[in-house]
Amino acid sequence: MNSGISVMLLPKGGAARRLALAVVSAWVSVAIIALAIVLQVIDATGSYSAAGLAAAAYGLAAALVGVPRSRLVDRYGPRRTLPVLGALQVVALLLMIGAARMHAGAAVFVVLAAVVSGCTPPMIGFARGRWAAVVPEEDLPRAYALTAMLGDLAQIGGAPAAALIATFLNPSAGLAAAAAFTALGLLLMIPQAGADRRPEPAPAARESRSVLGALAFPGLRTITVGGVGAGLGLGAVDVVVAALATARGDRWAAGLMLGALGVGGVVGSVLSPKLASYAPGSRYVAGLALLLVSTLALVSTPPGAVVGALLLVVGFAWGVTNVVLYELLDIVVPTSRSTEAWAWLSTAESVGAAAGAALAGALASHSLTLGFALIPVAVAAGLLAGLVGRRTLTAPAPAAEPTVPTVPAR
Template sequence: MNSGISTMLLPKGGGARRLALACASAWVSVAIIALAIVLQVIDATGSYSAAGLAAAAYGLAAALVSVPRSRLVDRYGPRRTLPALAAVQVTALLLMIGAARMHAGGAVFVVLAAVVSGSTPPLIGFARGRWSDVVPEADLPRAYALTAMLGDLAQIGGAPAAALLATLLNPSAGLAVAALFTTLGLLLIGPQTGPAGAPATDGADEPAADGPAPKESRGVLGAIGFPGLRTIAVGGIGAGLGLGAVDVVVVALATDRGDRWAAGLMLGALGVGGVVGSVLSPKLATYTPGGRYVAGLALLLVSTLALVPTPPEPVVGALLLVVGLAWGVTNVVLYELLDIVVPKSHSTEAWAWLSTAESVGAAAGAALAGALAAHSLTLGFAVIPAAVAAGLLAGLVGRHTLTAPEPAAGPSVPTVPAR
């Protein structure tokens, strides 16, 4: 392993290492929990319909609650909100395990799935906003790359891990592991939960006091009132729509050609490319974040355009490796831009807006690609670059917004310097 990668994987300082481990724990919990719920409901009720409703409730609650929940963290302070949310989520997971033992009806699992999703503590978004407190500014690209890479690895391994736990132990094991990693992430991140902006350097990881973060208000809109966040949120919808479509059309392609097993390999190439892109991203940090963001989307567009003619599976796999690489680079830049386009007092909420935009885009992309692929695989693949092109256009038009926001009118408020 070269020194650059090892430095990124092993950040200097106790606070940075705890934050990295907290990110890893939170990503593992998020990656396991959705499939673990589906497996538990099927095992307990024998109903695929109930499992589908529980999965839908989980996804809907995430979409509806993510931004308000993160806004509460920014407003009332993490020490008050993160433990409370974690306690509710862990309790709901344990209740779901108990309900399975009692062979409860499907409606119980649907309600609990919504509670589990709605109470998920935004540990990843909060941790992303705290990197600037625990590492030097020059090391921030590596820290963001590490966070993105951990997410990619968790997404690659999360579903297989949940299935393996259910097979070797019990479907409840996945829920128990998710609860364990949520708790572990909260404990690891605990020393960082002082007021936003209070440095937590290696010599002084504990902030002096807790409390709500200082605000730079944008009225009822909150973080989305900042133009730069709107720009990258629109880009997130486009990229999410394209990547959501990939999951469906790749499976459709493999099924249509009688090689369904190949879908896993092709999608695996996408995940591997994402990890490689995350690792390589810090090497490009000499260019401006706004420029790297637009360039990443441009590479994503070119690589997805090559998918439209529906080439053979090996070629699709190779192209998806490049698609994943482009998205890995772009995703890390998004972490940097969140530090630039909104003040730290809105950092957790800003992450929630971006995550929600990407999730909404992915859901829409999957649905649209599925409908089109039923008629033509070429049309299904065409959804991908079309969506990415929309995100790229938003990035080009709004590139001037990818800078530090102006102070809000009123009393003097410190601004966040552009990184």
Template sequence: MYAAVLRTPYALRTFCAALVGRLSYGIVSLSLMLAVTDATGSYGVAGAVLAVFGGASVLLSPLRAVLVDRYGPRRALMPMALVYAGLLAVIAVVAWRPGAPGWVFVVLGLAAGAGTPPLGPTMRAVWGRLLEDRRLLQRAYSLDGVAEEVLFVCGPLVVGVVLLWAPAAAGVALSAVLVGVGTLGFVAVPVVGDVVPVAREPRARGGRLVGRLRQPVVVTVGVGLALGAADLLVLASAEAQGRGGAAAWVLAALSAGSAVGGLVNGAVDWRGSARVRLGALAGALAVALGCAGFAPGLVGLGIAAGCVGLFVAPALTTAYLIADEEAGAAFRTQAGAWVNTAVNAGSSVGTAATGALVAHVPVAVCFVVAGGAPAVAALVSGLMPGPREVPVAA
């Protein structure tokens, strides 16, 4: 069933090139944190660098996607990739030897984050061009989501291997090489590089996009809040039982569950409304996460985390499908970027809010509160007024 997706002309070549570039994102955060810590001797500086790097990357993602939609992947992505890779290379050189002032890393981290190429949203937009059959597109998005999950699991392992032979700055340099090579291979594929930007469709006055992205964006904010909270709550639960190191295995179970859920979701030929399905998946995720707080022991928590994961990839895949369907060809990358930004921003806020909450409230209650986020988001999105026109960049 997934073979039909990859047999589509140019699909396998395009997907593999994009994955090479996206592996950089699975490596860069840990490498950057370790390299800056080694160079400055300060976890505070490393945290500040990661904060500005991640913040700029997430919040400016829709703007970078606008450039891809407006000028096409080749003209927009390659300059971004060259600037981004170049700044990572500079960070690697500066961090190779201790002694550089912290503010230099903060400035470089902010600049690099601002230029992160939107390879994920662009790849999903390319899937939309390659596959007209909505069932195949659902499978492609599921496959894409599972592959991305695997990349972010493998990224820290790659960093661990690098550290056996070189300083952490080498991991930052490797991230630069991967994003440069991956993006170059990606835009070299004719189905990507030869894309001519679609003229702005008169779907709404003045080049406006029908505002039907509210549900996928709002729901994915809720999913992100839940995931950000889950990461911290799993660690808190493991440390409370004197086995903080076991948190990694519990989170691995969540990722494995997400991969399984994504593959199953892509294999099913859903016939109902995607919007109804997204609300149901958010509700199921809420119940699973709320129950996880009452799981007995770390083994029970690992099983519960796997059950939570079963609904993560399907929820995100469904949100991307809705966004693609509503956006139209001229705004595909932007639509996917908004969903991507929503889940990442939600995750950051969820981690921060849970950090403040867990010090005053029992962990089990925190799980219930975190589980409520996607349910409330789905309810709020359902109660919002009907679609109206909202401005997008033209």
């Protein structure tokens, strides 16, 4: 069979290569779009306040719309929903460029930022579920590792890339690039008839839909709670590391220390397939345990070099855990709810990260030790959820919805 993933995570087979390129495009778009919006609003209005409101609208829309949007994809199928969402996002980005040319007011950019975020097609979540259709089952761990690694690389390089584009071209070029990568990702991702190894799963049934949706499955609840804890801890890292570097008069060192976190994440993602012989639930708990141990060592606020080394381990632990989450989603929810399940997990991590950043800032203003202490406490909560709900991470998801209150189809 020609499809698959090579030892170096490079895809083999036409369908797998197209999906890999689509994932690259999707991650690049996600990585540059938020900062590109901020830079565009600052350039157009001259107001940092307006830029902050636009960024807040972007983040709030992502949190509020992410799950309902993904439910649409699962319910009506990707062929009918992803192109529409992508087209709406591209149009909103172009309208923002036009608004900048016309020197529109801050309110226009805030509304458009919310529309851009709300219409973002959930390409990463869809691609995660799509790998099973284009690679053999034994190669899925490498495919998930590739997806996670690309996300880590995009996180490392996305903001600098957006800043460089705005500096050497203009802020509108960053928005245009985000629109182009969204369009390219969709063109590569929407499969052509007959391209799959097995037929695309039917959209989720419209009858007997659970009020909770995919969150009705116990395993998804377990990793979602864990995602809030891990996200809260990792969100706090950015703030307390920056505060530590500033307090010691080496503000520039914050970038190097946080860069170690990203490098560790890439290494963890790349090496995670080597651990695939162990059960996903066990690897998930072990990854969170390593994350806890490495973050506990940060509480003593050691020298910058030691912080960087510890953050390398933190990144490695999260990289391994993140890849395992891709696999667990195949276990804890049926395929027909995979896009929505990914949205729940992503939203939980994002909400946790936002809360972690806010709490860390408040704590670090009183004591750096308290700020660093928040990180392992949050991770410990996620680990506890994983330990308590470990049994929910081993049994395959049932074919039908769990028995919970339902709403009639409309």
